[in-house]
Structure formats: structure tokens, C-alpha cells
Amino acid sequence: MPITAMFSYPLVAGSDVSDPCRAAEGEMMKDLDTKFEKYSPRHVYFGRQNERPDMLEALITYESANNDKDWSSERKESVEKNNTEADARCHVELNPYDDLEQGLNCPVTEVATFYFSGEPLAEYLNVFSEFRAAAADEKGCGLLASAGGIAEEEMEFNGSKGKAAVFVAGWRSVEAHKDFQNTNTFKEHMPKMMHWIGKVDVCHVSFRRRV
Template identity: 40%
Template sequence: MQLEHVDMLEAFITWESLEKHYEFKKTPDHGPVLANLIKLRARPVTPYHVDFRPFTAFIRATEAPVTEVATFYFEGAAPTAVLDRFTRFREVLNKQHVSGVMGAAAGLSHEELESEGVKGTAAVLVIGWESVDAHMAFQKTQLFKDSVGLLPMTEAKRVEMHHTSFAAFK
């Protein structure tokens, strides 16, 4: 559930590949699973696919007590360098041993998404934190001020950020 919007359920479903998800959609099990997921929603569902890299860091980020989910919406295709910039930002977090960070990963949406009139590819960054307070404390540091420019804040037409507390179901 999103911490800023407790009525908003957020789910990351991991698949071996995009093809495996499409294969599952053709099975008899898909209908009942989808029906159960739809029952849980408070708002319309907008499913989309992101290949988070590195995957092990994605797992650490989403298993953290709090996960920051930052989505950068672009008009049309995301700039080709956006993933390299996310990598450099993750390297800052790792090399500087930022207090409270448990993992960070990023990826681009396979689908074109629309948010408040912006339609195109989205870039998604997830950062696992020990707490929301740890994230907020980092934003006050000089290191954050020096490295936030690596994020595509000016190129993105819209940025949406929230915190989620995920639970794993297998």
C-alpha cells in the first residue's frame, strides 16, 4: 500500500520474462487471478511492464521496510541516456554508503503510459529505505543536492513519487 495514499494498493509482480506473462494470460488460471486482483483495487488498474536493473537490487529495494517509487513520464520515448543516469545515481548511493538505503533499481516501461496529459514511455526508479525518515534525511544532505541532477527531473514532463510498503506473496 502507498504510504501517502493508504487507499492505493500497489503491486509489483515479477515474471521470468514478458513472454511468460503473456503466456500466463492465455491459461485458465489467469481469469480467477485477475478477478481476485480487481477486487482489491480502490481505483482503476493500469498494468504495465518494467525490466528493473539490476534485478537483485530491485528485490532488495522492494523487500525494504519502505520503497520509494519515482516515476518519470516523458512525452514520447524516454531519452536514451536516462538509464545510464539512473545507474550513475545508484552508484552514488552505493559508493557513498548512504544511510538507510537498502537497494535501488530502475527501468523503462514497455508500454506507453499516460499521466495528466503526458503520454509516452515512463522511467521508474525504486529505492529501498529503512524508513521514510531516512529518505527525507538524505534529501537534506549536500550529497543529494549534488547528485539529484543525475535524475531526469527537467527532461520528464511529469514526475510522481511516493513511498510504498510492499509485502511478498509467493
């Protein structure tokens, strides 16, 4: 199954943060481009977080986790060389995959991480699927596609580590996402999504596809 490596690139001191996408991508991607053919990612998406303009969000999808493991050490060298450092990295099978691809090509993409306060329940993704179906039935809500999964690694939250769910949703605009939060569908289903959750991190990105 395809697996997606998700991480952020905060620009460190000395970077030109007036255009973070260009500053990081211009140099870093020169090195990474030479490695794409060797490690065969299915796709690579980069984009600046709307909420934090000095943070680059990256999603790289492989045919399997082994492709990413082989590339990790070389990517780390490139990141350090080009004045960035990776942050909050995890791997997750985001399903449905076709919806992931569509969501990343929307005008704006929501990337949401739900940190569990305890062990994740097996049925949690079923709750997400019900939410997706209800949102799809909400006429004119602006949701174009969505996908989700449970991160393979434990992720740090409030000084401790635990599991997290990651959801990616494509919207017509950030405003459309905000408007959806006022609908009865959102108010009915989001409490179910939050029942086992201790914290949620959300950002919006206009992604660009590299390969």
C-alpha cells in the first residue's frame, strides 16, 4: 500500500522568509531532484503553511515504507546543507488514496493532526468515514476531497508520546472550511471525532506538486 511521509521544514536563522517556499525549495530541491529517480516516490508535494509563513509542509508518497527508509539519510544531509531542518515527521497510509491525490491538488488543503489522549481505537477511522460521508452530502460546503489514517510512529504531545490520526482535506478556500464549521453536519460529527482526542493541530496549505 502507498505510504506518505509527512513533515514540516521550519526555516532556520539566516533564511529569506519573505518567500519561504522559494527560499527553501530553490536550494534544497536541487539536491533532492537528483535522488527522486533513484528512490521513486509516487508524488512529492510542498507548500507554505498559511498560518505560519515560515513553515514549509511536505508530503512524499511512496509505493512502500522501504523506499523512504533508503532515502532518509540522504535527505537529512540535504536538509541540513540547505539551511532547513525537518520537524514532526511521521508515516501514514492515507485512504482513500485517490481522494488524497485530489485533495492535494485543491486550491487549499487542510492538514489536521488529532493526538489521542490514550490508545487509538480501531473504530476511529470508521468515525472519520462517517464524517466524510456526511460532509459529502452537505451541499455547497466546499469540501472537495478528504483522506485519513493513523500515524505509524508515536508523536510527541504535551511532553509525552502517543498515537495520532492524520487527515488531509481539499477545500475551495480557507473561508469555505471555516463556513463548514458552522453547519449542523460539523456540529453533529466533530464531537464524535474529538471524543478520544487530547489536542488537534490544523494548518492550511496551497500545495505544489514536484513530481
